[in-house]
Amino acid sequence: xxxxxxxxxxxxxxxxxxxxxxxxxxxxxxxxxxxxxxxxxxxxxxxxxxxxxxxxxxxxxxxxxxxxxxxxxxxxxxxxxxxxxxxxxxxxxxxxxxxxxxxxxxxxxxxxxxxxxxxxxxxxxxxxxxxxxxxxxxxxxxxxxxxxxxxxxxxxxxxxxxxxxxxxxxxxxxxxxxxxxxxxxxxxxxxxxxxxxxxxxxxxxxxxxxxxxxxxxxxxxxxxxxxxxxxxxxx
Amino acid sequence: xxxxxxxxxxxxxxxxxxxxxxxxxxxxxxxxxxxxxxxxxxxxxxxxxxxxxxxxxxxxxxxxxxxxxxxxxxxxxxxxxxxxxxxxxxxxxxxxxxxxxxxxxxxxxxxxxxxxxxxxxxxxxxxxxxxxxxxxxxxxxxxxxxxxxxxxxxxxxxxxxxxxxxxxxxxxxxxxxxxxxxxxxxxxxxxxxxxxxxxxxxxxxxxxxxxxxxxxxxxxxxxxxxxxxxxxxxxxxxxxxxxxxxxxxxxxxxxxxxxxxxxxxxxxxxxxxxxxxxxxxxxxxxxxxxxxxx
Numbered sequence: 378x379x380x381x382x383x384x385x386x387x388x389x390x391x392x393x394x395x396x397x398x399x400x401x402x403x404x405x406x407x408x409x410x411x412x413x414x415x416x417x418x419x420x421x422x423x424x425x426x427x428x429x430x431x432x433x434x435x436x437x438x439x440x441x442x443x444x445x446x447x448x449x450x451x452x453x454x455x456x457x458x459x460x461x462x463x464x465x466x467x468x469x470x471x472x473x474x475x476x477x478x479x480x481x482x483x484x485x486x487x488x489x490x491x492x493x494x495x496x497x498x499x500x501x502x503x504x505x506x507x508x509x510x511x512x513x514x515x516x517x518x519x520x521x522x523x524x525x526x527x528x529x530x531x532x533x534x535x536x537x538x539x540x541x542x543x544x545x546x547x548x549x550x551x552x553x554x555x556x557x558x559x560x561x562x563x564x565x566x567x568x569x570x571x572x573x574x575x576x577x578x579x580x581x582x583x584x585x586x587x588x589x590x591x592x593x594x595x596x597x598x599x600x601x602x603x604x605x606x607x608x609x610x611x612x
Numbered sequence: 613x614x615x616x617x618x619x620x621x622x623x624x625x626x627x628x629x630x631x632x633x634x635x636x637x638x639x640x641x642x643x644x645x646x647x648x649x650x651x652x653x654x655x656x657x658x659x660x661x662x663x664x665x666x667x668x669x670x671x672x673x674x675x676x677x678x679x680x681x682x683x684x685x686x687x688x689x690x691x692x693x694x695x696x697x698x699x700x701x702x703x704x705x706x707x708x709x710x711x712x713x714x715x716x717x718x719x720x721x722x723x724x725x726x727x728x729x730x731x732x733x734x735x736x737x738x739x740x741x742x743x744x745x746x747x748x749x750x751x752x753x754x755x756x757x758x759x760x761x762x763x764x765x766x767x768x769x770x771x772x773x774x775x776x777x778x779x780x781x782x783x784x785x786x787x788x789x790x791x792x793x794x795x796x797x798x799x800x801x802x803x804x805x806x807x808x809x810x811x812x813x814x815x816x817x818x819x820x821x822x823x824x825x826x827x828x829x830x831x832x833x834x835x836x837x838x839x840x841x842x843x844x845x846x847x848x849x850x851x852x853x854x855x856x857x858x859x860x861x862x863x864x865x866x867x868x869x870x871x872x873x874x875x876x877x878x879x880x881x882x883x884x885x886x887x888x889x890x891x892x893x894x895x896x897x898x899x900x901x902x903x904x905x906x
Contacts, residue, residue: 425795451797465789468781476785479778480797528796 378403379564384433386423393419394588406558406565408579410572410610415585417568418460421534425450425457437532451480456530460537463521466510470501473509473520477527494523515546532564539571551578572610576600584609619871621752627863628763632818633840634855639811641849643787643804646706650713652833654812655819657717658682659828660725662820663732676735679820680813687812691805722830729827759821766817767856783807842882846889848896
């Protein structure tokens with residue numbers, strides 16, 4: 378279980394997150410929703426040590442995540458796919474995937490894991506020797522998600538995977554994400570501005586507004602609440 | 613015609629040295645967006661290390677290797693001690709610090725070893741006299757061949773390291789996308805230390821190669837840094853291959869300018885080359901398509 382309590386982050390005098398608390402069951406998908414500036418990205422960046430945390434805790438499977446250096450998080454089973462810029466465009470598709478396996482010094486299965494990703498995303502297999510810069514937006518998302526899988530995480534943090542993707546591509550991607558999460562028993566925190574598609578695959582949802590949790594609960598109930606949809610989710 | 617051939621051969625061997633200096637600058641620039649103005653001074657220091665060993669009658673190849681190892685060490689120490697606190701600070705800070713380091717290192721070298729010129733023999737007594745081909749005397753010695761060969765070996769080793777090893781992959785990922793690299797467990801700090809160490813090794817090689825051609829003095833590498841910088845800019849500051857090509861091209865260019873217009877014009881030539889590249893093709897010959905952030 379991931380248990381976040383009273384997580385508070387400030388950028389100078391501006392509070393980006395104030396006392397954010399929620400839980401995510403192991404093996405579940407939790408959608409973190411909210412408008413631009415609600416603090417969704419800051420939440421993920423705080424969990425992986427990319428922004429300093431003022432107070433609070435985040436326990437994952439009995440271990441405190443906060444206070445570790447970013448590069449240690451993958452060793453605790455946490456993979457964070459940052460928003461929009463996860464692909465190293467100067468490297469080839471294959472090199473990007475190999476990056477995911479680097480932290481495990483002697484990883485006998487990394488070749489197999491990479492082949493598995495190519496099996497999941499045949500579009501990537503065709504371009505494995507090409508620079509990642511030549512990939513389309515959808516293929517880039519496949520690549521960063523595939524790379525996260527090669528790192529063998531237990532907790533996956535996905536930041537706006539649907540950003541800039543066509544609706545159909547987003548639908549397809551969400552389906553794949555759900556299947557992968559189920560297959561590997563991953564716990565997924567899915568940060569999305571595209572609330573509709575995220576709610577369609579989530580088990581739980583948390584809505585942030587200006588750095589505070591304003592609602593959490595069952596995705597269907599949230600999606601059915603017109604007032605909420607209009608005020609916070611914009612659909 | 614003989615003059616032209618001699619200038620060309622001369623340009624090639626000096627060009628290889630500029631390429632080694634340029635490679636050191638490029639490795640650091642693309643990993644940390646810092647121009648290491650202290651690169652030349654550090655190389656002079658490593659050459660003095662070799663010189664002191666030679667004074668103690670230690671085998672010249674051992675002294676040569678010791679200079680390269682000293683380069684690795686000085687580079688790593690510079691990164692850990694002087695550069696590490698500057699990341700994330702204004703871009704001017706590393707400029708000031710590396711220039712300060714340049715002055716500091718040269719003064720320390722002068723204080724320890726004196727500022728008079730001293731000669732350094734090529735390692736293993738490799739000949740520095742020109743070779744005779746048929747009836748023609750060429751101003752190109754066995755040592756010139758050694759210069760070209762060792763710089764090519766360095767380049768090939770670097771290429772292999774970057775392309776085919778996981779350390780190289782980590783270095784490239786850390787240079788291009790440090791945040792992503794850290795999220796994937798790459799200890800970017802350590803990788804930067806390794807990068808500075810390798811870059812300073814390239815400089816140390818340049819120092820050992822140029823010392824027998826000029827004289828060893830605390831500011832021996834100052835002109836080399838200027839020419840090496842011109843070479844790096846010509847090649848596109850981001851590209852190791854560009855460093856090699858830029859080095860050779862500027863070596864040839866500066867050699868022709870010196871030969872036909874007089875050696876006092878060499879520095880002017882390098883400066884003009886810099887201005888020309890920056891105004892016509894600021895991204896250099898080999899850099900990726902996007903323009904450089906300055």
